[in-house]
Amino acid sequence: MTTLADPVPGGRPGDVERAVALSAELAERGVHGIVLAYVDTAGIGRVKTIPASRLASAAAWGVGMSPVFDTFLANDSIVSTDVLGSPDGDLRLYPDLDRLAVLAGQPGWAWAPVDRITQEGERHPGCSRTVLRRIVADAAERHGITFKAAIEVEWAVGRGTAQKADFVPACSGPAYSATRLVELSDYVAELMAAFAVQGVDVDQVHPEYAAGQFEISVGPLDPVAAADRSVLVRQTIRAVSLRHGLRVSFSPAVLAEGVGNGGHVHLSAWRDGVNLHSGGDRRYGMTAEAESFVGGLLAHLPALTAVTAPSPASYLRLKPSQWAGVFTAWGHETREAAVRVITGTAGQRDRAANLEVKPVDLAANPYLALGCLIAAGLDGLESSTALPEEITGDPALFTAARATAQGAFRLPTTLDRAVEEFRKDQLLRVVLGPVLADAVIAVRLGEIAAVAGLDDGLVAAAYRWKY
Incomplete structure (x- = not known):
């Protein structure tokens, strides 16, 4: 089952300790980088990557990403709404440790989906993964x-x-x-x-x-x-x-x-x-x-x-x-x-x-x-x-x-x-x-x-x- 709780700044109870253990396990398996993945409104998969050694930091404090991608098109043009599409602001990407997988087709890499929250620790209203988790x-x-x-x-x-x-x-x-x-x-x-x-x-x-x-x-x-x-x-x-x-x-x-x-x-x-x-x-x-x-x-x-x-x-x-x-x-x-x-x-x-x-x-x-x-x-x-x-x-x-x-x-x-x-x-x-x-x-x-x-x-x- 997927964890139904939203991520929080500092990490949910046990997340950081688990991420430290996972980092050590990934290192033993020859994994150097982790793909942090989400899907934008246009259906395009967007990613950031981190060294495997940074997983605990990502679990605690997330990784920065602009909210502008919520209004990207498939050709990377940008449209806007009254609150999205500007160069302003930042979000934090939090990996779901339950879903982390070592990529057999990409030696040296692991993969994890992310939820996106605001700098203040609140749900980002444009995060489709968070919305689905709430509906469920x-x-x-x-x-x-x-x-x-x-x-x-x-x-x-x-x-x-x-x-x-x-x-x-x-x-x-x-x-x-x-x-x-x-x-x-x-x-x-x-x-x-x-x-x-x-x-x-x-x-x-x-x-x-x-x-x-x-x-x-x-x-x-x-x-x-x-x-x-x-x-x-x-x-x-x-x-x-x-x-x-x-x-x-x-x-x-x-x-x-x-x-x-x-x-x-x-x-x-x-x-x-x-x-x-x-x-x-x-x-x-x-x-x-x-x-x-x-x-x-x-x-x-x-x-x-x-x-x-x-x-x-x-x-x-x-x-x-x-x-x-x-x-x-x-x-x-x-x-x-x-x-x-x-x-x-x-x-x-x-x-x-x-x-x-x-x-x-x-x-x-x-x-x-x-x-x-x-x-x-x-x-x-x-x-x-x-x-x-x-x-x-x-x-x-x-x-x-x-x-x-x-x-x-x-x-x-x-x-x-x-x-x-x-x-x-x-x-x-x-x-x-x-x-x-x-x-x-x-x-x-x-x-x-x-x-x-x-x-x-x-x-x-x-x-x-x-x-």
């Missing part, structure tokens, strides 16, 4: 509910020898083919070895649909740890890929045409160790609370896309009939539904039943995405939102009458439409707080302006190597 803690306190979550990671593997801006697939086999795996067998084997060393519980790795595309599915953790794991998985994939002369992209649309990279979220709610998505008397074994949770997700899904699909490139991926889940609909094992109810195999359903939310990609800040998804679901649970009829098949082929009857409406087709929906969604803006909600809007509008007038091919190229 509130759910446990108010509803007695905890969550398990996992984020799928899809990536395109390109040849490192290609021209700098271009993507040339590093393998040529068909989707899901043994041929493609054989072509990159040593690479995938080293990835799995690295994950095992780092304690990442891998369920499966396989070639995916798009050219040069692979996917890894990992085991569930509490939401904060699941978001941390998503960041760590991508750091590891990048490092191992470079060692094999490969270049990787997690962009939602590496190319303008075809299937893009998703970051589907798997989520389940639990109370007293019992899975609310199994053993109930509602559809497919869901409890009444689980059904209402799905209803809340669907109700807020148009606004959620501003968080889960936050890049102009995201909307090159969100196309009908490509299993991206672009309609406000749910279904049992239906891969065209935005929310897929997974019951699991007989004999494991009490443990395996969960929800898969599909209109999510890896341009999303995983802490923001999970926090907003949980908040939307809890809103449905609190208001006992009715769950509409499930869909089967592809909603893109429905008649207008059938789509209306089943509530299967198209999600926003552009980022600016998603921002409009987000502006109207009071729940999400309140959950994030005014500082972070305004940053989300400002950054999304900045990304829209950055690619104004570009055709789809140039939009894909603009973000190809950003994520």
